[in-house]
Amino acid sequence: MKIPHRRHSSPAPHYLVGLMSGTSADGIDAVVTRISGSGPASQIQLVAHVHRAFPRALRQRILHGCRHGTVAEICELNFALGERFARAALQVIRRAGLNPPQIIAIGSHGQTIQHRPDAGTPSTLQIGEPAVIAERTGITTVADFRVRDLAAGGQGAPLVPYADWVLFTDAERPRIIQNIGGIGNLTFLPPRAGREEVVAFDTGPGNMVIDGVVAALSGGKRSFDRDGRWAAHGVGSEKLLAELLSHPFLRRRPPKSTGREEFGESFVRSLLARARRLRLVDADIVATATAFTAASIAAAYARFVVPRLRAGELAQLQIILGGGGAKNATLCRMLTERLGGRTLMNHEHFGIPDSAKEALAFALLAHETLEGRPGNVPSATGARRPVVLGKIIPRC
Ligand SMILES: Nc1ncnc2c1ncn2[C@@H]1O[C@H](COP(=O)(O)OP(=O)(O)O)[C@@H](O)[C@H]1O
Ligand SMILES: [Mg+2]
Secondary structure: OOOOOOOOOOOOOEEEEEEEEOOOOOEEEEEEEEEEOOHHHOEEEEEEEEEEEOOHHHHHHHHHHHHHOOHHHHHHHHHHHHHHHHHHHHHHHHHOOOOHHHEEEEEEEEEEEEEEOOOOOOEEEEEOOHHHHHHHHOOOEEEOOHHHHHHOOOOOOOOOHHHHHHHHOOOOOOEEEEEEOOEEEEEEEOOOOOHHHOEEEEEEEOOHHHHHHHHHHOOOOOOOOHHHHHHHOOOOOHHHHHHHOOOHHHHOOOOOOOOHHHHOHHHHHHHHHHHHHOOOOHHHHHHHHHHHHHHHHHHHHHHHHHHHOOOOHHHHOEEEEEOHHHHOHHHHHHHHHHOOOOOOEEHHHHOOOOOOHHHHHHHHHHHHHHOOOOOOOHHHHOOOOOOOOOEEEOOO
């Protein structure tokens, strides 16, 4: 394909790469997907997935950059991350047994450094220079997906609902697709949902508060609570939990999105100070942070999803977890309890690794962009209209 943004209607399958690094800044998920058809009728197959963890020092640079980064630091980080994304792309292409010329495009989300959709001048910034990705791989790269939605009056987030809608809409059952990344976000799909019926929003923290607490309590030795083992040894404080649950974000009506600005370092610092005053031991603090995520997700369902279900649909509702938090057994147990013992499913039940779906979503969004189709879901982002997302760096 010489002109990368030419519309093409051929139903022949295309290979695309998707690259994602979320607010956890734990590393890059890279996928190769095989996409045939187009729009909502697209058939998407996962061909390969790799996760490349960021070295500790790079993760620290990213987290520092989000809060205090100078223009010079962010400028350099943009190019350094571009190199990392390019390497991850080349690695997953090799893993798929393919060569770069067989890939029609890369969709790269980048790394969010700031997300300020509700500020006086709404803005968002994802870095990981796509020109570097295109130059190193020789592949047309689509990136910077969020800004067009923001320009159209939306939150710029969440963008994964388009892929959830294409992948998971069921003829009979309503579904919640719950991602637990740094932030938690859900896509609610009524049976046979049309695009305008999709409901999606950030539920609050995912792993971000748990990770922050674990890092602080372990003196930086651990960056997350593997399998929820630390939390399993503690007892959540109902008092502190009630205070955390009074955060105004949880009550706000969708469309809404959040990030490190609201549930990052300063939130964790005040949580820890409060926990110390309540004389909680470390395991109880981790348990409380974990309960906060579970309770905020359950509260989002009760407030904003259950009222939309028609008679008899609650019993039919399927909840499908994804993201790294789906591996936190204590979090999953707490969520099950708060949902009255409901069985939770995973992306793995649908043949998609829990940590691969978001990268897959950006491969699909790149595909839609190259076909000139909108990738945002205005009912999810609040945008005035569907818009074609992203910026295209052509191969040359
Ligand atoms: N085995 C595990 N046990 C508990 N938590 C995990 C596990 N694996 C990953 N996580 C959590 O998932 C996070 C990464 O999830 P991910 O979906 O990649 O989020 P993001 O999209 O924000 O990068 C890690 O920071 C960690 O908190
Ligand atoms: Mg991640």
